């Protein structure tokens with residue numbers, strides 16, 4: 140598509156704006172909260188809504204893939220997982236095929252939580268030009284964005300420049316149950332021939348500059364269980380006579396990390412990929428400041444005095460957080476209990492090139508060795524609770540280069556290249572099962588309040604977001 144054609148596409152997107160707002164309004168009105176079993180029919184209704192829209196827009200092979208019964212813990216043991224909606228537009232072998240992923244379920248929301256407007260009524264604040272509503276940015280806005288792009292093409296009588304394969308799930312906010320298996324199963328079937336995957340389910344880092352996201356940290360979550368007496372005891376009666384589990388646990392937990400955030404377990408830092416000058420440069424231009432960090436935390440507790448170090452520690456270095464102690468006294472007042480069994484919880488956010496199995500061994504061995512050095516009469520069981528691996532892509536590959544061009548074209552600036560400190564496990568599943576690259580191309584801003592009250596999407600992000608998604612497909616079709 141020539142420059143002229145993209146201009147036509149952008150003009151059509153502007154022209155269809157009222158229609159696009161209506162589409163998002165209809166989507167937000169469906170209370171597709173996946174974490175609330177009583178609202179499961181609404182989640183299914185949302186998948187039906189997508190099927191209706193996709194049908195109207197001319198998509199083919201539209202299927203609602205059942206994922207079976209939801210595994211425990213559940214209230215209703217027969218409750219069915221919402222289906223994954225699959226659809227395709229075009230199957231021209233001379234074109235590239237892009238798989239787009241999004242989710243149609245949302246986080247819970249109720250006006251009593253402190254919303255200024257009904258969370259399930261998309262409300263347009265015309266002064267600020269902002270759309271408020273649950274799912275506006277996470278992730279109904281971006282999902283409707285893809286549909287909008289197709290509608291604009293249809294209205295112009297233009298073919299899409301690529302074949303599009305949609306994969307929209309309804310369980311993302313509740314652990315994407317069943318999706319890994321479906322992707323593995325469809326990799327050689329429905330998803331056969333996919334050249335690249337584009338996920339629009341994340342956000343700009345800040346509020347001013349668009350970003351492309353090329354990395355996510357992984358997480359390994361551990362427990363240290365220390366067992367002592369057979370039951371909780373009174374310190375006045377037994378204090379001084381027995382070994383106390385809490386004393387051991389605090390010693391071990393204090394050996395994991397220091398107050399500057401430095402991980403004290405030997406061998407982890409050695410596995411971290413060295414910082415290249417090229418990577419270091421990516422941090423120079425990023426729209427972020429320590430003031431923004433302080434605003435986000437409501438404090439002045441930053442461990443770093445400059446944005447580059449702060450971001451590197453969020454994105455490309457591991458961190459260890461102590462989360463809690465199960466079984467310990469945690470109420471107010473002065474209860475004189477000796478807890479019989481305590482379980483310390485901590486996790487490590489992982490980065491390249493930490494090897495998962497090696498990390499687990501180093502961590503568990505460390506806990507056991509520290510415990511041994513205490514000469515305690517108690518017993519220890521340190522183990523991994525769950526893990527998910529990190530993901531990092533080449534930010535200069537064809538898909539990222541196309542997204543960068545699209546962003547520049549629409550927003551007039553080069554995007555920042557960001558990572559995220561948290562995980563989107565499905566990213567890695569797509570990459571591993573489809574053997575293709577994955578691009579995270581966000582629509583909303585860092586202050587959209589995705590899981591919080593008054594979730595919003597700025598109108599400019601919605602409309603320019605549609606343009607960016609459309610332009611991305613065009614630039615990618617030509618690489």
Ligand SMILES: [Zn+2]
Nearest residue numbers: 277278311340
């Ligand atoms: Zn999301």
